[in-house]
Amino acid sequence: MPNDEKPTTSVWTRPRPQKREHLTREQIVAEAIRLLDAEGVEELSMRKLGTRLGTAATSLYRHVANKDELIELVVDDVYGEPDVPTVVDRTRWRTAVTHTAGELRAMTLRHPWIAPELGQVGLVHIGPNAMRMSSALLAQFEAAGFPADEMDQAMATLMAYVIGIATAEAAYLSVIARSGRTEQEWVAGLRPAFDEATQEHPRLRAGSSAQQDVHPQRIRDDNFAYGLDRVLDGLAARLTT
Template sequence: MSAEEKPIASVWTRPQPRQREQLTREQIVAAAIELLDAEGIEALSMRKLGTRLKAAATSLYRHVANKDELIQLAVDDVFGELHMPVSAERGQWRADVTCIATELRAMSLRHRWLAAELGQVGLVHIGPNAMRMAAGLLAQFEVAGFPADERDRAMGTLTAYVIGIAASEAAYLSLIARSGRTEQEWVAGLRPAFDDASHQYQRLREGSSAQQDLPPQQIRDDDFAYGLERVLDGLNSRIGT
């Protein structure tokens, strides 16, 4: 077998070191997630993580080959926070998918580094928690009556919407956090500049004025719910085709 034909190595299929090791993979991943949540993806390094765990970086390499593998493990670990419906029922599929999508967004906002990494983690889809989510969504689309050749696409459409929205929100919230302001303060501070820049665009000013008394988080929640409903409306039209 040539180098080009060799299967891609996976952290999920490689045996873990024996438990006599000072650290476990679970401890390493948990510490990595804490670091990622606190300081972002740029701050993650094997050396810094080793310091956090009071262990030499070399001991971490017994469990993960490199930083990319560690991120794969961290991503899948946070997917384990999702609560999937126990079973799929035809009359309940839309409500269940809405719950999954809403939880996926909330999870992505708790771990703001996540959404931007999902497109770069090549083997995340074979992690056990991500696979559980995917299998659960496919079960919902199957019981709803989606054509067999469209279930994967329906799942991809839904998750692309959720992760896309979450990536934008996470970047926005991270920017606000770095400013030291609350979201309410940040939005209020931007308003004078927006009003000045949009004075020639009446429709923009009207839309902004209609929402100026609403809490920014409510606006984001309402916008997400609106978009999700429209995505599900479109998917619903494919049932039975």
């Protein structure tokens, strides 16, 4: 029986339209990222983007078929930001992966709208930047000695940790940004209520008290590094089995 199912469509699976002098795909993507960074994905529309670019929305549709395709393009453009080592020797794979994880976290914090969109676009990203980044990360796990059938799983485990914690971190920072306070001011303002709430929870109170003089960003950085180290400890254990 012939297979009548239509293939999954993507902006990357159809021919790119011819360039037009007054507007390019790159200009559209760059302005869309600026809009997303400033206002969030809920405010992204082809009409609003066209206005920001000084053109009608119909002009954008010559380059992207719909908003989903635009999201594919902006996600891949952002994936081009991290500095990911491509040549790694076996003794330094963990250093390379740690660096890459830090770059991915920074990418997510710069563009807090991106994490939810990763799932909306799909679990497989076939844009050129996403492919280069994934290939470089796989090379790091290959250098470590992971077998071919386990490298993808190791990479997925790392990505799940980094994107998961960075998403929560970005949401927390967004709340602070809306308050108009610095992170230190926001945390200091919350402390009296937290101390009151933890009167009957001494473990929580002790942990918070031990860090009350530490800058909140330092705490976030340390927490990220601790979790990343434990993830890599678990992955490294696979190399000795």
